Amino acid sequence: MAKTNTKELKGGLGAVKGLQVAGVSAGFRKNPERLDLALIVAPPTSTAAGVFTQSNFAAAPVSVSREHLASQAEGKGFRALIINSGNANAATGKEGLVTAKQACSLVSEIIKCDEEEVLVASTGVIGAQLPYKPFSVGVPLAVNLLGAGRGESISMGLSTAEAIMTTDTFPKTAARSFVLYAADGTEVTYTVGGMAKGSGMIAPHMATMIAVLATDARIEQAALQQALKEAVDLSFNKVTIDSDTSTNDSAYLIATGAANPKEALQPGSEAFEAFKAVLREVCQDLTYQIAEDGEGATKVIVVDVTGAANSKDADLVARAIADSPLVKTTVAGHDANWGRIAMAAGKAGASFKQEEVSISILDLEVFVNGTPVEFSEEEALKRFKERSEVFISVNLGAGEAATRIWTCDLTKEYVAINGDYRS
Amino acid sequence: MAKTNTKELKGGLGAVKGLQVAGVSAGFRKNPERLDLALIVAPPTSTAAGVFTQSNFAAAPVSVSREHLASQAEGKGFRALIINSGNANAATGKEGLVTAKQACSLVSEIIKCDEEEVLVASTGVIGAQLPYKPFSVGVPLAVNLLGAGRGESISMGLSTAEAIMTTDTFPKTAARSFVLYAADGTEVTYTVGGMAKGSGMIAPHMATMIAVLATDARIEQAALQQALKEAVDLSFNKVTIDSDTSTNDSAYLIATGAANPKEALQPGSEAFEAFKAVLREVCQDLTYQIAEDGEGATKVIVVDVTGAANSKDADLVARAIADSPLVKTTVAGHDANWGRIAMAAGKAGASFKQEEVSISILDLEVFVNGTPVEFSEEEALKRFKERSEVFISVNLGAGEAATRIWTCDLTKEYVAINGDYRS
Numbered sequence: 132m133a134k135t136n137t138k139e140l141k142g143g144l145g146a147v148k149g150l151q152v153a154g155v156s157a158g159f160r161k162n163p164e165r166l167d168l169a170l171i172v173a174p175p176t177s178t179a180a181g182v183f184t185q186s187n188f189a190a191a192p193v194s195v196s197r198e199h200l201a202s203q204a205e206g207k208g209f210r211a212l213i214i215n216s217g218n219a220n221a222a223t224g225k226e227g228l229v230t231a232k233q234a235c236s237l238v239s240e241i242i243k244c245d246e247e248e249v250l251v252a253s254t255g256v257i258g259a260q261l262p263y264k265p266f267s268v269g270v271p272l273a274v275n276l277l278g279a280g281r282g283e284s285i286s287m288g289l290s291t292a293e294a295i296m297t298t299d300t301f302p303k304t305a306a307r308s309f310v311l312y313a314a315d316g317t318e319v320t321y322t323v324g325g326m327a328k329g330s331g332m333i334a335p336h337m338a339t340m341i342a343v344l345a346t347d348a349r350i351e352q353a354a355l356q357q358a359l360k361e362a363v364d365l366s367f368n369k370v371t372i373d374s375d376t377s378t379n380d381s382a383y384l385i386a387t388g389a390a391n392p393k394e395a396l397q398p399g400s401e402a403f404e405a406f407k408a409v410l411r412e413v414c415q416d417l418t419y420q421i422a423e424d425g426e427g428a429t430k431v432i433v434v435d436v437t438g439a440a441n442s443k444d445a446d447l448v449a450r451a452i453a454d455s456p457l458v459k460t461t462v463a464g465h466d467a468n469w470g471r472i473a474m475a476a477g478k479a480g481a482s483f484k485q486e487e488v489s490i491s492i493l494d495l496e497v498f499v500n501g502t503p504v505e506f507s508e509e510e511a512l513k514r515f516k517e518r519s520e521v522f523i524s525v526n527l528g529a530g531e532a533a534t535r536i537w538t539c540d541l542t543k544e545y546v547a548i549n550g551d552y553r554s
Numbered sequence: 555m556a557k558t559n560t561k562e563l564k565g566g567l568g569a570v571k572g573l574q575v576a577g578v579s580a581g582f583r584k585n586p587e588r589l590d591l592a593l594i595v596a597p598p599t600s601t602a603a604g605v606f607t608q609s610n611f612a613a614a615p616v617s618v619s620r621e622h623l624a625s626q627a628e629g630k631g632f633r634a635l636i637i638n639s640g641n642a643n644a645a646t647g648k649e650g651l652v653t654a655k656q657a658c659s660l661v662s663e664i665i666k667c668d669e670e671e672v673l674v675a676s677t678g679v680i681g682a683q684l685p686y687k688p689f690s691v692g693v694p695l696a697v698n699l700l701g702a703g704r705g706e707s708i709s710m711g712l713s714t715a716e717a718i719m720t721t722d723t724f725p726k727t728a729a730r731s732f733v734l735y736a737a738d739g740t741e742v743t744y745t746v747g748g749m750a751k752g753s754g755m756i757a758p759h760m761a762t763m764i765a766v767l768a769t770d771a772r773i774e775q776a777a778l779q780q781a782l783k784e785a786v787d788l789s790f791n792k793v794t795i796d797s798d799t800s801t802n803d804s805a806y807l808i809a810t811g812a813a814n815p816k817e818a819l820q821p822g823s824e825a826f827e828a829f830k831a832v833l834r835e836v837c838q839d840l841t842y843q844i845a846e847d848g849e850g851a852t853k854v855i856v857v858d859v860t861g862a863a864n865s866k867d868a869d870l871v872a873r874a875i876a877d878s879p880l881v882k883t884t885v886a887g888h889d890a891n892w893g894r895i896a897m898a899a900g901k902a903g904a905s906f907k908q909e910e911v912s913i914s915i916l917d918l919e920v921f922v923n924g925t926p927v928e929f930s931e932e933e934a935l936k937r938f939k940e941r942s943e944v945f946i947s948v949n950l951g952a953g954e955a956a957t958r959i960w961t962c963d964l965t966k967e968y969v970a971i972n973g974d975y976r977s
Contacts, residue, residue, distance in 0.1 A: 188900025188908050222896040222908065224925035257893025258926050378897050456879070460969050470680025473645040474801050477611025485611050485645065502647035503681055543966035546883050 143304025145288020149389025157269020487528025566727025568711020572812025580692025
């Protein structure tokens with residue numbers, strides 16, 4: 132059952148056997164040329180899992196999907212996920228809940244399944260009522276396209292990813308195939324594909340704004356939930372753009388079983404571990420794309436904290452550095468002002484002594500065991516100019532725990548994008 | 555002993571009897587026209603108190619001042635405070651500690667007191683060694699000016715406040731006088747004056763970057779320390795510019811006793827309560843000026859949270875809103891996008907139900923008991939244009955606790971200022 136030959140594929144969700152996807156323009160946005168409704172349909176006997184925002188202001192679609200997943204855990208199947216952009220259906224009270232349920236109901240009528248077998252997600256402006264009409268226009272359109280897009284469709288996968296974009300500048304997709312031996316010794320090629328959106332309001336602590344992963348392996352819901360949670364903890368939960376956590380953060384994982392319908396991957400098996408490793412890779416690929424596309428970003432910042440007393444401290448320090456506006460602006464300004472990294476580490480509330488700390492930026496040592504060391508500012512500037520990734524490493528000298536967090540720099544464009552987002 | 559006639563005064567620390575202050579250009583900065591060294595000298599028998607950053611990367615002057623205050627608690631007096639700008643002497647290892655002590659030693663030799671009777675503070679770039687030479691140039695210069703500035707000197711108070719500025723655009727000073735009856739029934743006029751600096755890297759959790767308060771009342775050190783802590787908790791600890799906590803946050807309170815040397819204000823007395831009220835006013839005045847001068851700021855944002863289950867929850871929610879880059883950019887963009895306020899409240903980790911929450915911005919109700927309400931976008935835009943203060947009020951509907959936090963909007967200029975601070 133060993134994993135072999137992991138291959139990168141194109142098309143994101145379009146690469147996953149058994150899944151049908153489509154992105155259409157339904158009218159949620161003023162611009163009629165922008166896709167704003169994504170529909171994902173899976174064959175009967177599929178399963179799905181989800182992890183959601185921890186916000187007290189969780190959006191209506193998050194509440195409805197939580198309910199529907201609970202029903203699915205009690206025996207219902209998963210058949211479809213409907214996602215709109217342009218409006219988050221968050222902070223919309225009871226009316227928002229009614230609209231989210233109506234959207235599920237409409238999909239269930241057209242594809243003929245139970246309402247509880249449909250999940251829903253929304254992304255966009257918070258606090259405005261989500262109109263129902265675009266669903267009634269867009270869902271039939273999308274269902275028609277599903278036929279055309281059946282199978283391994285790169286273009287359909289991309290347009291689906293495009294339909295969930297807000298301020299993203301490119302659609303984010305990733306996919307990998309891998310080979311396992313079936314019980315009868317034959318080789319089976321499995322696929323994990325996914326898409327994600329989100330470039331601002333990203334500090335999920337639980338899931339990114341919206342990520343949809345899918346595999347053509349057959350996996351029971353409880354095992355799928357566990358695999359999703361583990362993968363999200365090591366990917367989407369480690370990216371932060373602006374420390375803001377969305378009301379709509381949702382990550383879904385769908386298993387169609389189409390690659391080998393007769394045989395489910397069993398938790399604890401070697402095959403399941405192989406699947407989880409590929410799932411993690413796909414999630415980290417999407418996570419990197421989110422950092423790359425941070426609002427106004429020109430650089431990905433990779434923060435590595437080592438030598439922490441425990442993993443909580445490692446996370447606190449890495450997040451304090453990654454969230455610090457002063458660190459993020461110093462990178463935007465191509466300035467190796469590492470004192471701000473020390474400042475951010477110092478405020479994190481972790482347990483360490485400044486005398487034991489070492490810091491490097493752009494692979495240049497700047498502070499070793501509590502003392503500044505000479506480095507070439509010229510060389511730092513050269514590396515800032517040449518590199519699209521800025522590595523910041525901090526060794527706290529307090530233990531063995533380590534973590535990595537992804538973020539991006541903070542530029543004037545972030546402010547421009549967010550200062551007139553609604554207008 | 556009742557307090558009467560609180561009056562606003564000009565000149566900050568210059569208004570406090572017994573205190574001698576001066577600001578000079580000593581050469582810490584490249585620009586020879588900028589003041590960069592402040593000296594504050596108090597008469598023998600004065601007392602001082604201090605509260606400091608909680609950062610693990612506390613700067614060298616913070617460590618030295620903590621030590622010297624401990625000696626003063628054991629019987630030494632307070633005689634002087636020396637502050638440089640242009641270099642924070644933070645993350646500078648053992649060499650930094652030596653320089654901070656040398657600065658105290660130099661002052662003590664010239665004004666003839668013990669080294670432990672001198673306190674020290676620094677503000678500016680982190681991670682560069684602080685040169686000693688400018689002290690040897692600047693301290694004698696400043697001591698000479700002290701004579702000229704003796705007494706209630708407005709201009710000396712202002713130049714001292716100017717000497718501690720970094721990216722501040724104006725010096726921050728405040729002063730008040732008030733009248734109490736002495737034991738023999740005569741009226742005594744007391745003064746509280748202060749200065750502060752700080753416009754970025756402000757989210758003190760303990761004290762602002764640097765604030766110096768002084769009074770001409772006589773107050774024992776332990777009582778002074780308690781009064782300072784209480785005032786800071788309700789002022790500097792409630793302002794946040796960018797969620798970054800400095801390595802150098804320090805607030806000092808000096809009591810010269812010059813207004814009435816024979817009679818100390820006793821903790822618990824009506825007179826002491828009157829003093830504390832005026833001290834809090836002066837601190838809040840300076841706090842407001844810090845928010846007003848937030849790096850790149852065009853508006854002060856005042857966040858009021860009411861109806862919280864407890865004061866910790868109130869603080870969590872108010873701080874989450876005040877620190878949210880998305881809330882701060884929406885104010886910069888004159889956009890009443892209140893959904894982001896809901897988002898920030900939701901992520902704070904406080905205990906409340908969204909169905910119970912009400913939100914208003916610019917005194918317009920936008921969300922009442924969990925439901926959005928219609929409001930005039932035109933009126934909101936008008937108020938954004940007219941007002942220099944933006945009030946955000948959130949009632950969580952979960953209890954009786956409340957708090958107020960001051961912050962400012964986030965503009966492109968913040969990024970510009972911080973992207974090339976060192977260059």
